[in-house]
Structures are given as structure tokens and as C-alpha cells.
Amino acid sequence: MKLIDLNRDGEIGANCHYIQIGSLNLVIDSGLHPKKAGRRAAPDFGPIRGVHLDLIIITHCHLDHIGSLPVLLREHPEAPVVMSTSSRMLVERMLHNSANVMVRQKEEANIPEYPLFTHEEIDRIAKRLTGIPFGQAKRIQGGKDDITIILHPAGHVAGAAGVEIHHKRRQIFLTGDVLFEDQRTLPGAKFPAGRFDTLVMETTRGITARGSEKTRLIEVNRLIDSINDTIQRGGSYLIPVFALGRQQEILSIIHDARKFRRLVDCPIFAAGLGMDLADYFDEISRKTKHVRFNRGIIKELQIKPTPRKLNPGEDPQQNGLYIISSGMMVERTPSYTLASGLVGHARNTIGFVGYCDPDTPGGELLASKPGDQFLFKACNVKTKIKARVERFDLSGHADREELLEFAVQADPRVIVLTHGENEARAWFAGQLAEKLPKTKLIDPVPLQTYQV
Template identity: 40%
Template sequence: MKFTDLNPKREIGAHSLLVDVGEFRLLIDGGMSPKDVGLACLPDYTRIAPDSVDLIILTHCHLDHIGSLPCIHRSQPSARVLMTPASREILPVMLQNSYTVMLKQRDEKEVEEYPLFSRSEADAIDLDVFAMHFGRTREFVKNGEHLRITFYPAGHVMGAAAVLLEHGGKKHFFTGDILFRRQHTLNGAQIPTMQVDTLVTETTRGLAEHSANFTYEDEADRLLESVAKALREGGSCLLPVFALGRMQEVVTLICEARHRGILPRNFPVYCSGLGLAVVDVFEKIGRNGKKYGLNYTAPDRISPPVLQNLGHRLAPEGEMVFRKRSLNALNVRPLPRSRVKAGIDIRRSSLFVMSSGMLVENTPAYQVAASLMPFSHNLIAFTGYCDIDTPGGKLLGQAPGDIFRFETLEFETPIRARVEHYDLSGHADREDLLHLAKVMNPSSIVLSHGDGNARKWFEGALTMALPAARIFNPEPQETYEI
């Protein structure tokens, strides 16, 4: 197998992997970096000749995996685009939103090259989609060679797939973004026990350390207690989240907490538009769970440490529990953006569950943060991964009282609101990925989708755990024979 990481930087962002196996040329994901602007946010597609890719595989619909899909699809007219039926439903919503955001940025930030694709180019992907159900192997033939591909549920977010390629008697496994733990709105990864030759693993949480008795449920309760305290004291709360997946999970947590009496009753809840649009698609998928393979369970599932430590309040295995009624019960409404102004406090104590999760400029979360930050009764609570170069990452690195500058709003303020971080990540803990590697016992391991230091941790830990394996921490844009 030949492997090239097309992400120009060794970090999470413009995720895209070019994979050559025998006669087949595959592209896995076509992402876009959330913190860069213009052409700088793209993977390096310049090394892919026009019409040379046979299959584009989409693992899931976060922007760092799909944001540039129409750009590469445009130059690869013969490529089939493989994704799960659930991703097929979600993809157009995400791409159309991305298109709208780019149009806005073209005017606000004077980015001439935006939008990077047209609406019709985004829509055209669907014509080439080949839907892949979990656990059903498909075989592709080219020049007499056979390539077998199987998708397995990766947890993480609705429709997310881990991918197994079988070619020439070898097995190559790609985790994609993966989570073994069950969430309140989605089952965990279902990966059958198997031995593989190559493991390509995400490394997002290489630097995330937990105490031995950490549980997701306790962490969620800690967050909810903090939110309750702020609301009872007359403050407002901002929870910056990814619109796809995390927003629905957090809204479900809040709904349950209010039901259990942990949160006060009468406070308005606001969500941003994309998160609400995704909810409608989730509802459709949830109502037809079987059709979308939500009930798939892997035989002899790989069971990393986190699965032995599950919280008692989670839904029974096999049930997908996100329902629009959580939104209705909370009377969730879209953000009245005109009523939110930098430096002016929200008059009524409110809860904002807003994208972006990393507080990227000009997003609803960014705007609300600029309103809440100067006032000590307010709370800004992050629940997931923040790149250190994004406003969210920078804010988490600052101390109370420091000056925080909202660049694009030309506004700065001392940090007076409480700023906290809760570890409710949608990515697997590093120990779980180590367990996966040990079970799969590959002869080669490729590190991807993580910051430099996170990959370093995996490099060290995997070398210790699997001394016979070759570990690749690939340079961006370089091709490796694996």
C-alpha cells in the first residue's frame, strides 16, 4: 500500500488520505481546515492527476473530513463516492451550510477565492454516491484485481464509519474518527475482533490524560452543576459545540438534567442554525434506525477499557436515542443574532448551545462569547477538542482577568466570565486506541488526525506495546510504501 497524508500540516484540519493499493487509487476523506482561510484550508490535491481516483471514501460528515469534497470530486469524474446511508443524508446539509458561510466570508473577510465550490457542485456528489451499509462487504474489480471494502460503525457521530480494505491477501484498517464509549445519542464503535496488516489510526487525544476513576457521566454531571450554578445566580451560559453530533448530545444531556431537577426550569435555550438543521436529519434517520444500520452490532466486538466503565444512565445497547422531542421539551430556539452584541450582557439568564466548538471567528458561539465574557456571573464551558491556534484554544490558555481580543469584532475585554473545560470528547481515549492496536496486532501502524505532540505520545506508546510493528508518523504530503 502507498500512503500519502494530503493534510499540509501535521494537525487535525484538512484531513485527506491518498491510498494506492495495487491497481486502485483511493481517497479517504476530503476535509477543510476550520482555522485557515481561502485555499490554505484545503488538502494538497495538486499531486492527484485529474480522473485518476477510483473511489472516494467518506468516513463521516464533520467539516475537517468533507469540507473540500466538492473540490476534489469536480476533478475526479470516474470516482464512486462511498459513504454510509446516514452520511448521505447529512452531507448536503453540511456542504450547503459551508457554502453559505464561505459566501459570507468572501464579503466580510474579502476572501476572493470563496466560495470554493458552487451549490450545484455540492449537490452533484450525490449522483456518484455508492451507499455502504455497516458490516456488508463490497467487492470492486479493476484490471483483474479485487478490492474488498467493509464499513463498521465508528461511534463518534451519526453515520461515522471505520473502514477495512482487503487486497492481495492483506488487510488495511482505518479507524477514521472513532469513539468506543456509547453516547446518550449514539452507540459506540462496533469493530469485530480481527488481525490486520496495517492500522491507520486517529491520534486526536494523544495528550489527554485521565484519572483512573474518570467517567463520562461524572464529567457530564460536573458540567451540568456548573451550568445550574451560573443560571441560578442570574448569569448566562455558553456551551460552544460542533453543530453535528455534539450539539444534539449536549441538548439531550440538558433535557435529561432538567427532567432530573438538576437544572432550573424556566430559562431559554438557544441553538445555532446548522445544529437545528442537522436535528431534522437525525430525526429522519432515528425513525428509520434499521434502514440506516443503527442497530448493527459486531460479532465478538473489540472491547477496550472504556467499555468496562460505562455509566448507568445510558440507553440500552442497540438503541439510538436522539429525538427531536428533547429540543421541543426545552423549547429550543434559534439565536436572535441581532440581540447579541459584543460587551453587552444578555438581559435574561439564558443557555446558548452554539457552534463552533472551537469558537472560530464570526460563528454564533464567537458572537455570544463576546457578549458574555466581560461579566463574572456568566459561564463559557467547552466540552470538546480545541486547537490551540483557534480563539477557543487561546482562551483556554489564558488566565482570569487577562485581556482577550475578539479580532474580527474589533473588541477586547478582560476575561471575567468563568471559562471552564469539560472532557466530553467524541474521540476515543488513547488507552482505547492502544487496546485496539494490540488486538489487531498490525505489522505497520500509521498515525494520522492529531497534533504533533499527540502523535509523539502514540509513537512512544505503540513502540513499547508492539515492538515488532513499524510505526509511521508521516510527514505531510510525503508518500510512504507501507
């Protein structure tokens, strides 16, 4: 087996791996880097230019895994694409939204290369995208060889899949992004137990240790208490969320809290792609049973649309709860603009509920201290941090100990580390070397070829 990480920057970004198994050529995911712009945000497809691809496999529909898929399909017009049934229901909507965002960024940030693809191009590739149910074996033939792939629920987000590949007597497993713990909207991962020859595993939370005092239930209760305290102090509460998965999860948590009279009475504001995706989650829940979400909770919560015009540096003084994207408070998003007006007032709180890259505005705000000056560069607002800034451990990624346990029980001949910052991969490499001394560990350098 030959492997090349096509994510030109490594770490977490434009996730994309080329894998050659026998005579078959596969690509796993084709994402966009959230911190890069233009073609630099896409993987480097140079090493597979001119290669006949037998199959492209998508693990899930976050844009760091699908955001450059139309570009890849443009270069490989014959390659079929498979993903889980749930992901197939989401993928076109996510890509169309990405095209809209790139058109806007072309003007706002002067990125002449955008959009990398058009709505018409998304419509043309749709017939090449196939959804397969979890647990159903699919045989792929190419040249002299054939493989069998089986997708397994990976938790994380609706449709997320771990990928099991059989080639002759060899079994390969790719975790994709995984969460073993149940969420309100989604059961945890259900991966096959037992030995694999090769394991390709994510390492996102390698530098994050979770103590016994930070169970998911405790963190949910702490979030509700924090919202109640802020509203009762006359403040506004902002929860920056990812549109796919996290917004629906937070809405479900808030709905449960209100149903059991644990949440104070306050207006709730939400808008954007995440609210649109609630319809998709409702449909997936009815058709596949792999998601637990009923769109009726939006009506029951009496969700109000976020004001169309959020003025930079201005506190709307609504004394309400805002559940809006982006999750990392990326520049020129509603959460970024609203935060620029909330941060300067002690009555307000910003509560982060997911991963924030250290180099994003959300990550920079989390690293700052009360009283520090904070610059919202994109909207030309500089303010002293007076609001509370809190982090709640409700990650969509597995704890490092759980992933380590899965890897150890798989007892593979080779482990390939992916989807993690350098420090996170280093933690896994150290632990795995100690617990699996006979296993070969590969932390791939981008664009370098490895014989696995």
C-alpha cells in the same frame, strides 16, 4: 500498498489520504482545514492529478473530512464515492452549509477564492454519492485487482465509520475518528477484533490522559451542576458546540437533566445548522437505528431561537442557557460574538464540551487566566476575563489508552499515525514502539510517498 498524506499541513486539518492497493487507487476523505482560508484550506491534490481514482471513501461528515469533496470530484469526474448510509443522509446538507459560509466569508474576510464550490455543483455530484449499510461487504474492481470494503460503526458522530479493506490475503483497517464509549445519542464504536496487516489510526487525544475522576457520567453531572450554579447566580451560560453531533448530544443531556428535575428552570436558546440537523438525526434514528435522537425533545425543552442580532461586547442579560456554534468559538460565529459580551461579567460562565484547537479563540480563552485581558479581534472588543471558563471532558474521540489497546490487539505489521498534533503522535509512537516492537511505525510527512 502506497500511501500519501495529502493534508499539506499534517496534524489535524484537511484530512485526505491517497492509498494505492495493487492496481486500485483510493482516496480516504477530502476535508478543509478549519484554520486556513482559500485554497490553502484544501488538501494538495497535486500528487494525484492525472491519476484515475477507482473510489473515494468518506469516513464521516465533519468538514475537516468532507469540506473539499466537490473540489476533488471536479478534478476526478469519474470517481464514485461511498460512505455509510447515515453519512449519505447528512453529506449534502453539510456541504450546502459550507458553501453558504464561504460566500459569507468571501465578503466579511475578503477571501476572493471563496466559495471553492457552489450549490449547483453539490447538486450535480449528488448522484455519485452512495451510502452503504454498516457491516455490508462491497466489492470494488479496478485494473487487474479487486478489493472488498466493509464499514463499521465508529461512534464519534452519526454515520462515522471505520473502514476495513480486504485485498487478496491482506487486511487493512482505518479507524477514522473514533469513540468507543457510548454517547446519549450514539452507541460507541463496534470494530472487528483480531489481527490486521496494516492499521491507519487517529491520534487526537494522544496528549490527553483521563483520570478515573473524569468518567463521562461524572463530567455530565459536573456540567449540569455548573449550569445550575450560574443560573442561580443570575448569570448566563454559553456552551459552544459543533453543529453536527455535539449540539444534538448536549440537547439530549439537557433534556434528561430536566426530565429528572436536575436542571434549574431557565430559558434555553439554540439556533443555526445544529437545530436543522436535529431533523436529520431524528430521521437517521428511525431509518437506521444507529442514532438515538427524537426531535420531540426540542419542543419539550421549549427551545427559544437565539436573538437574531447579537451585539459584540454586549451581555444580553437573559439569565439563560445558550447552546450555539461554533464549538471552537471561531471568529464571526454566534458563540464568538456572544462570548465577547459574556466574558467581562463574573456572573456568567462559558463551558467548553469538545476539542478546541489551541490557535482558535476558544483554545486561546481556555489557555487564559482570570483577570487577563482578552481580545476579540474580529469584533474589536477587548475585555478583562471575569466570567468562569470551564472545560468538560465530553470528547467525541477515544481516550488514548483505548486506542492503544485496540492497536495492540490488532498486532499489525504496520501502523500509520494520523489526525493528531505532533505531541499526540509522539505519545502513540513511544507507546507503540514499546508494546509492539516488531511493528513498523509511520508518522507520514505530508505529500511524501510511503511504501507500506
